[in-house]
Amino acid sequence: MTHRFRSLTTTTVLACLFGGCHSSPSYSEPGSRTVGSPVLLATSPPTNRGNSQLWSQTCNRCHNARSPDSYNANEWAIVMTHMRIRGYLTGQEQRAILEFLQSQ
Amino acid sequence: MNPIRSVCLTLALSAGLAAAQQDAKPPDDRYVTREEYEKVLKRLDTVTAEMEKVKTQQAATVNVNATAKDTDAAIEEVKQTVHDIQDQLRTLQPGTHTFLVTGFGFAGFEDRKGSPSTFTAGVNPILLWKIGDRLFFETEFEVEFASKDEGGGTEFNLETVNLNYLVNDNLMIGAGRFKTPLGIFNDRLESKWINKLPDRPLPYDDDKGIAQEATVGVYAKGAFNTPVGGLNYAVYAGNGPTLNTEGDNVGTLDFDNLVDENDNKAVGGRIGWIPFQYFEVGYSVQYAKVNPSGFEDVHAFTQAIDLSYVRTMNEIKGQIDFRVEWVFQNVDKATYIIDGSPSRFNNDRNAGYVQLAYRPTLMEGKFLRNLEFVARYDRLNVSKSAPNGGAEQRYAFGVNYWLNASTVLKIAYEIDDKQQGDNEDAFFIQGAMGF
Secondary structure, eight states, X not given: OHHHHHHHHHHHHHHXXXXXXXXXXXXXXXXXXXXXXXXXXXXXXXXXXXXXXXXXXXXXXXXXXXXXXXXXXXXXXXXXXXXXXXXXXOHHHXXXXXXXXXXX | OOHHXXXXXXXXXXXXXXXXXXXXXXXXXXXXOHHHHHXXXXXXXXXXXXXXXXXXXXXXXHHHHXXXXXXXXXXXXXXXXXXXXXXXXXXXXXXXXXXXXXXXXEEEEEEETTSOOXXXXXXXXXXXXXXXXXXXXXXXXXEEEOOGGXXXXXXXXXXXXXXXEEEETTEEEEEEEEEOOSSSIIIXXXXXXXXXXXXXXXXXXXXXXXXXXXXXXXXXXXXEEETTEEEEEEEEEEOOOEEOOSSTTTTSEEOOOSSOSXXXXXXXXXXXXXXXXXXXXXEEEEEEEOOOTTSOOOEEEEEEEEEEEEEEEGGGTEEEEEEEEEEXXXXXXXXXXXXXXEEEEOOOEEEEEEEEEEEOTTSSSHHHHHEEEEEEEEEEEEOTTSTTOEEEEEEEEEEEEEEETTEEEEEEEEEEXXXXXXXXXXXXXXXXXXX
């Protein structure tokens, strides 16, 4: 019985962690309350909304996503190359996030 | 001829003709006939209509001329404006070389049991050069105060310096000093505005850590998107660590092998899998021959696993940041001379941490949303056959307040539990800002 309960609890927690719960992009600039859905890297569409989600979720893997107005367009081009190297981004991801940041 | 003039001339001629006809008639015949009167009226109507027509035509001609002039002037103005904007843009265009200073700074207070409490501060400027689309150079300095035991004054360290070439979307190669991709803390999380707690976890501690923070060498790294998620990788070769063969740290690895002292290199790498954007798991490895010249053959084999789960969920009204890393190190058995006597032992160690942070980013109230609660357990296990062997474990609890996305105030308390030696509980206050 205890074993069954433990298995059920484990399954529930895992289901919640990896799929069941609603998720939002974790851009946590104070005041930000945007809500979205989880995105698989391989299926991210190259849309501005997709780029926005890619930006918030990719940055938040390591640190709070910096606001698009933290740097100007030229500076973002440098920062995103730095982030591609340090954060292990593909060239496509770098360009998509840069496009989003420069369009804001 | 001007149309108005023509009409006036016609009118004058008509009037003159009428007067002449009137003058030619006998004085008793002064009155015109009804027929003549109607004829003159009709002619006057015709002339008036023609005049109105001519006036309208002339007004239209004047308007057309005026509109054309305005349009030409407007076009000139637009051309001038565009030219001015182009001039301004040229002054802003970066050229092929672009440069940026970024980095982070911090200030804090630390009260550790067994050591004097102290204020501290430092800054890590990161200089970035983007040279065209493929070349990228970056260097990071660390400037902070040194204790008297460390020589006092200000320490100035070259943390990283490397030149990168972006081969394609999935491959980058580079050379220089770079953060060692052994686990993820050193490579991604160590900046003080990113690290959730004021100090470093045990596997990556400055004094007791068992993972090399930075390596001088060459590397290739990159990432792929696949149908089963993202994959990232890094492989490298570098100077690697050397073995401490005497002193208090005998048998441990010395990672400050900046200029190779043993002519032996280390090779290593890491592979990470991101099945979902909020979840990553990775495995790292490093193999090195670490003995200095004249010492017996000794190798070190280090492995690390890491797991990250960072996700914002409506159910918990915020973001959780959960990380686990564990590093395992095997150093071959070797014979050391300790206090004049030979002692043979291996120096196998393992160390890791489990950290959970929660920030209520979806709750009402700005103050609440900016708070973050952090808890961490870290542990270091040292082979009991080695000097000072045994385990150390710590429990750290912290509260952070985020002033903006890259500026944080941290307060933390750490409970230390050692099998050997005195416990070193600590209290921290730290402010850190990424710029």
